[in-house]
Amino acid sequence: MNLTREQKNLFGGYGTEQGDIRDSGQKAYRNLEVHIVTRVARVDVSDLVISLSIFEAIDEMYLTGKLVIADNSALVTQLPIIGQEEVEVKFIRAGVEIEHTFACTHVENVIKMLGETAGVELNLVSTKALTNQVSRFSKSYSGLASDIIQKIHTNFFEESIDIQSPSSSAHHIVVPFSRPYDTISEILSSTIGSDGTPYYLFENLVGEGPILKSLGDILQEETDEELFELKKILNYNKDSTGQGSRFNPGSIGGLIEYEVLQNGDTLELLEDGALINNAMRIDIANKSYTENSFYYANHAKTFSPLDQYQNYEVNDIKLEENILKASNTIEMHNPFSFETEGVTELNTQADVLAKSKKESFNSRINNMVVIQALTDSHPEKIKVGKCVNMRVVANAPPLQGENLEDQLFSGRHIIARLGHHLRGGEYHMEIDLLREGLSRPSESKAPQHGGGR
Structure with a gap:
């Protein structure tokens, strides 16, 4: 049976040849298949599933989840399930087939329910998380931060990243015996997108792979x-x-x-320097420093129609009369160039207020x-x-x-x-x-x- 035009519009407009009336039900999903794969067996536990939760987050580089099953045949003991298994998940929601493979990291909350049946909770993470835990490397990279992240992710996880926002500047990075995701996290925390906004690497449940995207592009994409x-x-x-x-x-x-x-929380924003800040940049190569005044309305303007902090007007008179108390931050700067012009140390940005902009956006959005x-x-x-x-x-x-x-x-x-x-x-x-x-x-x-x- 095919869906009505209204139902197809609500569910993304997929074709009538794929439409199934079972997908039109509110809160409906179907064809759930869950298999637990051990070293010696692949067991279908679809009929034992009590609940399945899959999580994605803008500040999480891979998917995580929770699987709760009913165990009435000592399955956990017989297989056994001890936190070293793969869990294959497949289901259909609104005509979209969703399929992922997770790694079970540990079993918890084994609780007796009815009779001899127990509820067992399996903690799930992407298989990439396990690869990350057993991978350490030492290497140097030069180039755009977004390109370096792409190289690391492709080399270790054999999966390409969809770079929807390039980074703002090129850097020279020396990785000292570190894990892939730890290195990527360090790069993300120390650089910004080309539009001057924070950078995120995340993964969607429905999608082709990880996405690298800036806050500005997220807000202005549509x-x-x-x-x-x-x-x-x-x-x-x-x-x-x-x-x-x-x-x-x-x-x-x-x-x-x-x-x-x-x-x-206006008090917290003022304390963090998200609205007004005095950034002191220390040039360790030339043994000098500069003071750079940051005001969010000029340097990291809000994207939304109404700026609720617009009354915090900053001008020279107020600063000189000490009416406004700016927060102070210190940033170390090394302008020493490497193989190519414009390539600098990771924590160094060409924009003297890059760090202040990033922290301002992060503080305000949270x-x-x-x-x-x-x-x-x-x-x-x-x-x-x-x-x-x-x-x-x-x-x-x-x-x-x-x-x-x-x-x-x-x-x-x-x-x-x-x-x-x-x-x-x-x-x-x-x-x-x-x-x-x-x-x-x-x-x-x-x-x-x-x-x-």
């Missing part, structure tokens, strides 16, 4: 009209006969619930609006490293003709962390959304409060 809209859908029966509303297209792919966990949400949307639409148009409901009574959307907190949000949860035949996503600014406030009149004259 226009507001192109963003996937995430909003609470009122699910009610529109059928006059009272039948058939359970899986209607209007109830699919909606936001189940959400919670605003945080809305910025201190801004944090929303945790549950949804049953399409896995190709909701991915870490992409943005969604989050529609937050206003805290006001639903008056007729009024727009119930919170104009300030609704808008472009970054998907920073994402959990895919399969349990009891139902699928849902748990999402952490971040922002680095706010939207425009509503132009409607200020609310009238009740009370006496």
Whole structure:
């Protein structure tokens, strides 16, 4: 049976020849297959699965997960399952076939449930994590940081990275007997994208491999009209006969619930120097130093329409009169060139305020609006490293003709962390959304409060 046009649009518009009515159900997934592979056997545990969770994050270079199975035949002891096995996972969600192989690192929470049955939790990581743990190397590299990351990842994990944002400058890097991911983490922490924003290496559940991308490109990749809209859908029966509303297209792919966990911490941002900072750069080669004033509105401007910190105006008069207390940071600089012109030590950037820009963006995005949400949307639409148009409901009574959307907190949000949860035949996503600014406030009149004259 084929999907309706509305259902195909909600699930990404895949072709009718692939459409399956089983994929149109809200929270539905199908054809779950889970195999545990030991040195001597490959065991199908699909019928024993209690729950499966797979996690992706913007600050995590590979996928992780949790698998809970019911063991009523001493499977853990007989195989045995001790944390050195591969776990093959395969299922279909909204017409998309998802298949990954994980490594089981350890078994935990073996809890008796009913009779002789126990629940067993397996901790899962990408097989690349195991390769990383047994790989150490010493080598020197020269060139763009993004190209160096590509070389390391391809050499050790035999997997190419999709470089969607090149790095800002070229460096000479000496790796002293280090692991691949440790080296990549050091490079990411010490360089920025060509647009002057922080750098991330991450992996999606649905995708071709790891992605290297800057914060600026994440925020500007799609226009507001192109963003996937995430909003609470009122699910009610529109059928006059009272039948058939359970899986209607209007109830699919909606936001189940959400919670605003945080809305910025101005004191912490001021303390960290995210808004105003005095960066002292010490030139160790020439034995000199320079002082460089950083102001976020000039050097690391917010991408969002409304800048909530715009009242912290910085000018020479305020600085001279000591009205504004700038934070101070020290940066070591080595301008010594290597094989090619412009190639410097890893911690050295051509831009004297590169480090201040990076830290400002990181602090602001982690201190801004944090929303945790549950949804049953399409896995190709909701991915870490992409943005969604989050529609937050206003805290006001639903008056007729009024727009119930919170104009300030609704808008472009970054998907920073994402959990895919399969349990009891139902699928849902748990999402952490971040922002680095706010939207425009509503132009409607200020609310009238009740009370006496």
